[in-house]
Amino acid sequence: MAANGESDGDRPPPFERIVADHGALISRIAMSYEADAGLREDLTQQIFLAIWQALPSYRGDASLKTFIARIAQNRAISFVARQVRQAPVAEIPERLEADAPDPEQSAMDASDRRVLLDATRRLPLPQREVIVLVLEGFSYPEIAEMLDIAPNALALRLSRAKAALKSMMEQSR
Amino acid sequence: MSDLDLERLGEMWRADPEPAEMDALRRSAQTVARRARWGQAVDYAIALLVAGVVVYLALSNPEADTLLVGGAAILVLLGGQIRQRRLREVELRSLTGTAEEMLDQSIERLRTSRRHNRWSLVCLGPAMFVGYGLASTTGRERLAADPTVGAIWLGAIIAVMAALVIYLLSSLRNQKRELERLTALRQSYANETDQPTA
Numbered sequence: 001m002a003a004n005g006e007s008d009g010d011r012p013p014p015f016e017r018i019v020a021d022h023g024a025l026i027s028r029i030a031m032s033y034e035a036d037a038g039l040r041e042d043l044t045q046q047i048f049l050a051i052w053q054a055l056p057s058y059r060g061d062a063s064l065k066t067f068i069a070r071i072a073q074n075r076a077i078s079f080v081a082r083q084v085r086q087a088p089v090a091e092i093p094e095r096l097e098a099d100a101p102d103p104e105q106s107a108m109d110a111s112d113r114r115v116l117l118d119a120t121r122r123l124p125l126p127q128r129e130v131i132v133l134v135l136e137g138f139s140y141p142e143i144a145e146m147l148d149i150a151p152n153a154l155a156l157r158l159s160r161a162k163a164a165l166k167s168m169m170e171q172s173r
Numbered sequence: 174m175s176d177l178d179l180e181r182l183g184e185m186w187r188a189d190p191e192p193a194e195m196d197a198l199r200r201s202a203q204t205v206a207r208r209a210r211w212g213q214a215v216d217y218a219i220a221l222l223v224a225g226v227v228v229y230l231a232l233s234n235p236e237a238d239t240l241l242v243g244g245a246a247i248l249v250l251l252g253g254q255i256r257q258r259r260l261r262e263v264e265l266r267s268l269t270g271t272a273e274e275m276l277d278q279s280i281e282r283l284r285t286s287r288r289h290n291r292w293s294l295v296c297l298g299p300a301m302f303v304g305y306g307l308a309s310t311t312g313r314e315r316l317a318a319d320p321t322v323g324a325i326w327l328g329a330i331i332a333v334m335a336a337l338v339i340y341l342l343s344s345l346r347n348q349k350r351e352l353e354r355l356t357a358l359r360q361s362y363a364n365e366t367d368q369p370t371a
Contacts, residue, residue, distance in 0.1 A: 015206050016203075023198045024189060024198075027190055027194065027195075027198055028186065028187070028190075041201065044198065044201055045204070045205050048205040049205050050268050052206055057265055057269070070269060071268050071269060073272065074267065074268050074272055074275050078275060081279070081354055112185060124365075125358060126272075127365065129272060134183065135179065135186040147272070148273075148274075153366050157365050157366075160365070162177045166177045
């Protein structure tokens with residue numbers, strides 16, 4: 001089996017392996033679109049179901065991580081689009097483990113992470129989509145391909161998203 | 174241009190979740206996979222059961238009308254399966270495409286659904302009159318014998334029709350809201366592509 005859940009030849013990896021390798025990515029995407037814990041659980045399950053259904057169609061023409069991120073983003077966008085209410089700003093696990101090497105640093109990281117997540121959730125969906133993919137470590141050509149937009153259009157959207165994110169993070173601090 | 178350090182933020186963003194969080198995620202995924210597998214198994218079992226019953230009935234009573242009904246039942250079953258498969262393919266395309274394509278498909282589906290609902294609402298009145306006319310023609314003698322039965326039937330039909338009208342109106346209102354939200358969202362994607370940076 002290939003590393004990091006990539007497909008073994010033409011066959012997609014088993015669902016359980018995808019959850020182990022890409023569960024954190026799915027969790028973060030769900031978290032960036034839904035603040036309410038109960039609804040987020042619902043969204044996460046919908047993303048898992050969508051991946052389970054789409055997995056047999058995976059042909060390896062893009063990386064598995066790209067395939068999963070695209071499904072998770074699309075499911076999250078349709079989920080958010082169907083919500084009538086405004087998205088509340090809600091909790092994020094603070095990751096203050098007792099055995100953390102430096103509790104002070106961990107507390108700072110948790111606080112920064114919360115500010116980042118809150119600001120990301122307040123971005124308009126097209127900008128949020130780009131920022132989440134950048135934060136997830138996708139390269140710009142990969143993102144342009146995933147969103148099916150020209151590199152200059154991506155640069156434009158990213159520039160606007162960064163400016164909005166920065167402004168929101170500064171307001172939150 | 175913003176001086177936001179996305180690389181540093183990305184490292185913070187991608188920090189591994191807590192083990193408890195990952196455990197909850199795994200449990201959630203297992204539940205979904207189990208339900209999906211069960212759903213698939215139940216679908217196959219129902220299809221096999223219906224086909225088996227139809228074949229058994231046709232073989233145990235090999236008359237022309239039994240074979241006709243059996244054949245029709247299997248065709249309906251196959252038609253349902255094909256429709257399900259097409260719906261799944263459309264859903265799959267929307268999941269693996271871009272957000273804009275997904276929104277376009279959702280908007281189109283919603284518009285079609287609204288058209289169906291509006292058409293149902295328009296047809297409801299004439300259908301009620303036709304139904305009532307037919308019922309009063311065919312059951313004239315029974316109604317004459319016991320007018321209370323006729324009143325009860327009429328009351329029940331009006332209640333069902335009223336419930337249907339309320340349901341359709343409420344669906345149309347909800348669909349209108351959803352359509353507005355989706356259209357606004359689609360427009361926001363179009364604006365992101367069209368507008369130059371301020």
